[in-house]
Amino acid sequence: MSTSTTTDPLLLANVSRRGLLKGLGAAGALVLAARWDLAVAAEDEAPKYGADAMPHGWVDNPNVFISIAVDGSVTIINHRAEMGQGIRTSLVMVIADEMGADWSSVKVMQADADEARYGNQNTDGSRSMRHFFEPLRRCGAAARTMLEQAAAQHWQVPVSDCTTTVHQVIHTPSGRALSFGELATTASELPVPERQFLRLKTREQWRYINKQPDQLPPGTTEKAGQPMAIDGRDIVSGKAIYGADVILDNMLFAVIARPPVYGASIQSVDDSAALQVPGVVKVVQLPTASIASAFSPLGGVAVIANSTWAALSGRKALTITWDNSSAGDNAAYDSVAFKAAMEAESLKPGKVVRTQGDIQQALNSADQRFEASYYSPHMAQAPMEPPVAIAHIKDGRVEAWGPVQNPQAARDGLAKRLSLEADNVTVHATLLGGGFGRKAKPDFVFEAADLSQIMDGRPVRVQWSREDDLHHSFFHTVSVDRLEASFNKESEVTGWLHRSLSPSIKSLFGPDSGHMSDIELAMGVRNMPFDIPAIQQETGEAMAHVRIGWFRSVYNIPHAFAIQSFVAELAHKAGKDHRDFLLELLGPDRQIDPRNQNEPWNYREDPIRYPIDTARYRDVIKTATRKANWPGGTRIAARRALGLAVHHSFMSYAAVVMDVEVSEQGEVIIHRVDIAFDCGPQVNPERIRSQLEGACAMGVGIAMMTQITAGDGKVQQDNFHNYLVPRHSQVPKEIHIHAVNDRLDVPIGGAGEPGVPPIAPALCNAIFAATGQRIRTLPIAGQLRTGNS
Amino acid sequence: MISLTINGTPQQLEVAADTPILWVLRDTLQMTGTRFGCGMALCGACTVHLDGNPIRSCATPVSYAAGKHITTIEAMENDAVGQRVQDAWMDEAVAQCGYCQCGQIMSAVALLKSNPKPTDKDITNAMNGNICRCGTYPRIRKAIHRAALYTEVKA
Numbered sequence: 036m037s038t039s040t041t042t043d044p045l046l047l048a049n050v051s052r053r054g055l056l057k058g059l060g061a062a063g064a065l066v067l068a069a070r071w072d073l074a075v076a077a078e079d080e081a082p083k084y085g086a087d088a089m090p091h092g093w094v095d096n097p098n099v100f101i102s103i104a105v106d107g108s109v110t111i112i113n114h115r116a117e118m119g120q121g122i123r124t125s126l127v128m129v130i131a132d133e134m135g136a137d138w139s140s141v142k143v144m145q146a147d148a149d150e151a152r153y154g155n156q157n158t159d160g161s162r163s164m165r166h167f168f169e170p171l172r173r174c175g176a177a178a179r180t181m182l183e184q185a186a187a188q189h190w191q192v193p194v195s196d197c198t199t200t201v202h203q204v205i206h207t208p209s210g211r212a213l214s215f216g217e218l219a220t221t222a223s224e225l226p227v228p229e230r231q232f233l234r235l236k237t238r239e240q241w242r243y244i245n246k247q248p249d250q251l252p253p254g255t256t257e258k259a260g261q262p263m264a265i266d267g268r269d270i271v272s273g274k275a276i277y278g279a280d281v282i283l284d285n286m287l288f289a290v291i292a293r294p295p296v297y298g299a300s301i302q303s304v305d306d307s308a309a310l311q312v313p314g315v316v317k318v319v320q321l322p323t324a325s326i327a328s329a330f331s332p333l334g335g336v337a338v339i340a341n342s343t344w345a346a347l348s349g350r351k352a353l354t355i356t357w358d359n360s361s362a363g364d365n366a367a368y369d370s371v372a373f374k375a376a377m378e379a380e381s382l383k384p385g386k387v388v389r390t391q392g393d394i395q396q397a398l399n400s401a402d403q404r405f406e407a408s409y410y411s412p413h414m415a416q417a418p419m420e421p422p423v424a425i426a427h428i429k430d431g432r433v434e435a436w437g438p439v440q441n442p443q444a445a446r447d448g449l450a451k452r453l454s455l456e457a458d459n460v461t462v463h464a465t466l467l468g469g470g471f472g473r474k475a476k477p478d479f480v481f482e483a484a485d486l487s488q489i490m491d492g493r494p495v496r497v498q499w500s501r502e503d504d505l506h507h508s509f510f511h512t513v514s515v516d517r518l519e520a521s522f523n524k525e526s527e528v529t530g531w532l533h534r535s536l537s538p539s540i541k542s543l544f545g546p547d548s549g550h551m552s553d554i555e556l557a558m559g560v561r562n563m564p565f566d567i568p569a570i571q572q573e574t575g576e577a578m579a580h581v582r583i584g585w586f587r588s589v590y591n592i593p594h595a596f597a598i599q600s601f602v603a604e605l606a607h608k609a610g611k612d613h614r615d616f617l618l619e620l621l622g623p624d625r626q627i628d629p630r631n632q633n634e635p636w637n638y639r640e641d642p643i644r645y646p647i648d649t650a651r652y653r654d655v656i657k658t659a660t661r662k663a664n665w666p667g668g669t670r671i672a673a674r675r676a677l678g679l680a681v682h683h684s685f686m687s688y689a690a691v692v693m694d695v696e697v698s699e700q701g702e703v704i705i706h707r708v709d710i711a712f713d714c715g716p717q718v719n720p721e722r723i724r725s726q727l728e729g730a731c732a733m734g735v736g737i738a739m740m741t742q743i744t745a746g747d748g749k750v751q752q753d754n755f756h757n758y759l760v761p762r763h764s765q766v767p768k769e770i771h772i773h774a775v776n777d778r779l780d781v782p783i784g785g786a787g788e789p790g791v792p793p794i795a796p797a798l799c800n801a802i803f804a805a806t807g808q809r810i811r812t813l814p815i816a817g818q819l820r821t822g823n824s
Numbered sequence: 825m826i827s828l829t830i831n832g833t834p835q836q837l838e839v840a841a842d843t844p845i846l847w848v849l850r851d852t853l854q855m856t857g858t859r860f861g862c863g864m865a866l867c868g869a870c871t872v873h874l875d876g877n878p879i880r881s882c883a884t885p886v887s888y889a890a891g892k893h894i895t896t897i898e899a900m901e902n903d904a905v906g907q908r909v910q911d912a913w914m915d916e917a918v919a920q921c922g923y924c925q926c927g928q929i930m931s932a933v934a935l936l937k938s939n940p941k942p943t944d945k946d947i948t949n950a951m952n953g954n955i956c957r958c959g960t961y962p963r964i965r966k967a968i969h970r971a972a973l974y975t976e977v978k979a
Contacts, residue, residue, distance in 0.1 A: 117921075119920030119921030119958045120920070121920070248917075264917065264919070267917075270919045270925050270926075271900075271910040271919065271922075271925060271929060272857070272897065272898075272900065272901055272910065273855075273856070273857020273858070273896070273897035273898055273900075273926045274857065276856075277923055279856070279860065280856035282854055313840060342843075342851045343850070343851050343860075344840070344844065344847040344851070347863075348842075417957060418921070419867065419869055419921070419923040419924045419955065419956070419958075420861075420921075420923045421860070421861075466921070466922070468859070468921050468922070468924075469923060469957045470921075471957070501861065501862040721917060725920060725960070728960070728963070729959035732956075732959025733957070733959055754862050754864050754866055755862050755864070755867050755955060760955060761959070762952050762953075762961075763947070763951045763954070763965070764952050766959060766962065768944070768962050768965060770962055
C-alpha cells in the first residue's frame with residue numbers, strides 16, 4: 036500500500052506511482068512470482084487456464100491496487116473497463132471487503148492501460164470476476180494483514196491479538212483501536228505477506244460481497260437498494276465522464292468518411308465544398324486498410340474542424356468516388372443471396388468437427404426423421420455511445436483517451452503505429468457508454484492518433500456518428516444452422532446431425548478458411564450436452580464479406596437459437612412436454628470433460644474445474660419452469676403460452692421461461708419472463724440481476740427486430756429508424772431473476788453475456804406454443820402479421 | 825449572435841445558426857451531460873427542455889431556441905422534480921452504463937411535470953423515444969412510478 040496525505044485523485048495518482056517506484060522491488064517480485072507460477076506450469080507442460088492463460092495474467096499485490104491516505108480515505112484502483120456491468124463497483128467491493136474498509140471511505144481510481152502492472156485488462160468474455168475475484172481477495176487480505184502487523188508493531192503486541200473490524204484494527208485483549216489512516220504510513224513500510232500466510236474472509240465475514248441490497252450495512256446503499264454503485268450519482272447528474280466528455284485545450288474535432296465496402300479505397304475526392312464550410316481546418320485522405328485488417332482503421336477521408344458540427348457539415352459536403360477493386364468480392368455482398376447460398380451449402384456434407392456413434396446408421400434406421408434450418412442475421416453492437424477517442428502527440432509521446440474495453444490493445448497498437456516505446460504511450464480508459472464487444476477493437480483510438488500526427492501533434496477527437504457505427508461495425512456474424520434428428524419407435528432421439536455455417540472472426544486477423552474456429556464451435560456446438568447415441572457436428576463454408584467481430588455472447592446467439600428451437604420442435608413432434616423432453620435429452624446428471632466432445636477451448640478455463648455439468652443445466656431448467664408455473668396453469672389462454680430455453684456459456688447456466696401472448700394482428704406481448712441463473716457464487720447479486728434484465732431486453736431485440744443487411748457490399752441500415760433495437764414499449768415489464776447454486780463450492784462464472792443466448796429461442800418457443808407458428812429466421816419482424824404466416 | 829437562456833443563465837453565442845443545440849452545449853459551452861447518440865432525434869440521449877418541453881437537442885438548431893429557455897441535466901440537482909427523479913433512479917439502481925440516462929431523466933422530468941401521476945401507458949408514450957441499449961427499461965419505469973410517489977408524499 037502506498038500512503039498519501041491528500042485526497043486529490045490526481046495527486047494520489049502521483050503519490051501512488053512514487054509509492055510503487057519506491058516499492059518496485061516488492062512489486063516486481065510479486066509480478067515475477069506470478070510469472071514464476073506460469074514458468075513452473077510450463078515446466079510441467081501443463082496447459083494454462085483462466086487468468087493464467089491471459090496476457091499478463093493476474094496481479095494480487097496491494098501496493099498496486101490500494102492506497103490509504105493518513106485521513107483514512109482508501110483509494111482502490113479498478114483496472115477493468117466499466118461499460119455498464121458494474122465492475123468498477125464490484126471488483127473494488129471485493130478488495131474493500133477483504134481489507135475491512137468502510138465503503139463510505141472508499142474511492143475508485145481508474146487504471147490506465149498497463150497490464151504489466153495490473154494484470155490482464157481486456158474486459159471481454161465475461162471474465163473480470165472469474166479471473167480477478169481470487170487475486171483481488173488476496174490483495175485485500177494482504178492489505179488487512181499489513182495493517183494488523185502495523186498495529187501490532189505500534190502496540191508491541193503479538194499480531195495474533197490484532198483484529199480488523201471496519202476501517203480500524205483492534206487490540207483484542209485491551210480493546211485499543213487504531214484507524215486505517217493512523218496505520219497507513221507504518222503499514223506501507225511493511226513487506227507484502229506471502230500468499231500462504233493470508234487469511235481470506237469466510238462467507239459469514241463478508242460485509243459487501245455476495246450480499247443482497249437489504250443485507251448491506253447501513254450507509255452503503257441508497258434508500259431502496261442501489262448497492263454502492265461507484266458511478267451512480269455522477270451518472271444521474273450528468274457528471275460521469277465518457278469518451279467524448281474529455282476536453283483538451285486546443286483540441287480539434289474530426290469525423291471520417293470511411294469506405295462503404297470493406298476493403299475499398301479512395302478513387303477521387305472533391306473537398307472544395309467541404310473546405311468552404313466555416314470551421315473546417317483540413318481534409319485529409321487516410322490509407323485504406325488491407326483485408327484481414329484486424330484492429331486497423333478502415334481509412335477514408337477525414338474532415339478536421341474546430342467543432343464537431345463543422346466537421347460533420349464538412350463531411351456532408353465531400354464528394355468521394357470509391358474504388359472497389361481492392362475489396363475483392365466484398366462489393367458484391369448481398370445478405371439475401373448469401374443466406375440462400377449458405378442454406379444451399381448446408382445441404383452438403385461439411386467438415387466433421389465432432390462425432391460419436393454412427394450418425395448415418397442412426398438416420399437410416401430411424402422410425403422418424405425430422406430436420407429444420409435456422410437463420411440468424413448480422414447485427415451491430417450499437418452501444419449508445421458511438422466510438423470516440425482523443426489523442427495528443429507531444430515530445431515523442433502519445434496520450435490517448437477513450438472508451439476502450441481492451442486498453443492494452445490500444446496502447447500496444449499505438450506504440451506500433453507511431454513507432455514508439457510502450458513507455459511513451461499512455462491510454463486513459465474513460466467510462467464506456469456501452470461496449471457489447473464493439474469497443475474491444477481500438478481502431479477509433481488509432482484514428483485519433485493518426486490525425487493528431489497529421490495535425491503536428493495537436494489534440495484531435497475523432498467522433499463516430501451513429502451512421503458510422505452501423506456502417507462500419509465489427510459485425511456479429513451471420514449463421515445458418517441445419518439440424519436433423521432421428522427418433523426410434525419410443526420417440527427417443529437416437530441421432531443428431533448439426534451442420535453449422537457462419538463466417539469466422541478469424542477472418543478479421545488472417546486468411547479466411549470459411550470455417551468456424553474452435554472458439555466459435557465451443558459456443559454451443561461442440562459442448563452441446565445431450566445424451567444421444569449418435570451425434571455428428573459439421574461446419575460448412577461461409578466466407579466473410581464484412582469485418583466480423585464479437586457481439587455480447589457471440590456465436591452462442593445463433594447456436595442457442597437453433598438448438599433450443601429444434602429441441603422444442605422435436606418435443607412437439609414426439610408429443611412430449613418440452614421441459615420433460617429437454618431433461619430427458621440431458622440424460623443422467625454427469626460432469627462432462629469438454630475434451631471428450633472434441634471441444635478443446637472451454638472459454639480457456641480448466642476442463643476439470645469447469646466441466647459441462649448437466650446437473651446445473653437441470654437445476655436452472657427446474658427452477659425457471661417451477662417459478663413460471665410450467666406448463667402455464669391458469670395464466671394460459673388462447674394465443675398465450677409459455678416457452679422455454681436453456682443455454683450454458685461463459686461458465687454459467689441460464690434457463691428462461693417466457694409467458695407470451697400473440698394478438699390476432701401478430702403483436703407479441705411478453706407478460707412475464709423467469710430467468711434462472713447459475714454463475715456459481717454471486718459477488719454482487721443486484722448487479723447480476725440488472726445484467727440479466729439487460730440481456731433479456733437485448734435478447735428480445737435479437738428475436739424481434741435487430742438485424743444488419745447488406746446490398747452491393749454496403750450496410751443498408753443507417754440509424755435507429757431502420758436499425759431497430761428494443762424500446763420501452765417492447766421490453767417486458769416483469770423480468771424475474773432466480774439465483775441457482777449461489778454457493779462457494781462451484782467456481783465463478785460470467786454474468787454479462789450468458790443471459791443473452793436463451794432469450795430468442797424461449798420467445799420463439801412460446802410463440803409456437805401460443806400460435807403454432809414456428810420462427811426459424813431471425814428477426815421475427817413482420818412474420819407474425821396476419822397473412823404472413 | 826444568438827441570445828438564449830441556459831439553466832437560468834443568459835447566453836450570447838457566436839455560432840452558426842444551423843448548429844444543433846447539442847453541439848452548442850457540448851462543444852461551445854462544454855456542458856457534457858447532454859449526450860450524442862444518433863444525431864437524428866431517434867434515441868433521446870440528447871433530450872433537454874426548451875421552455876419546459878422535452879426536445880431532442882441533436883436535431884434542433886440553436887436558432888430555434890433564440891430568446892427561449894433551455895434546461896439541461898446539469899440543472900436537475902436544483903430542480904425539485906429533477907432531484908426526486910435522480911433519487912428514484914438511484915433507489916431503483918437504474919443505470920448500467922449510464923450513457924442514455926441523462927436523456928431518460930430529462931424525458932421523465934418533463935413527463936412528471938405535466939403529469940404527476942403517470943400510468944404505465946403514459947410512461948411508455950412519454951419514454952418510447954429514449955433508447956437504452958443496456959435494457960434498463962423496467963427499472964426506468966419503476967423509478968418514474970417511485971418519483972411520482974415521492975412527489976405525492978412531498979405534496
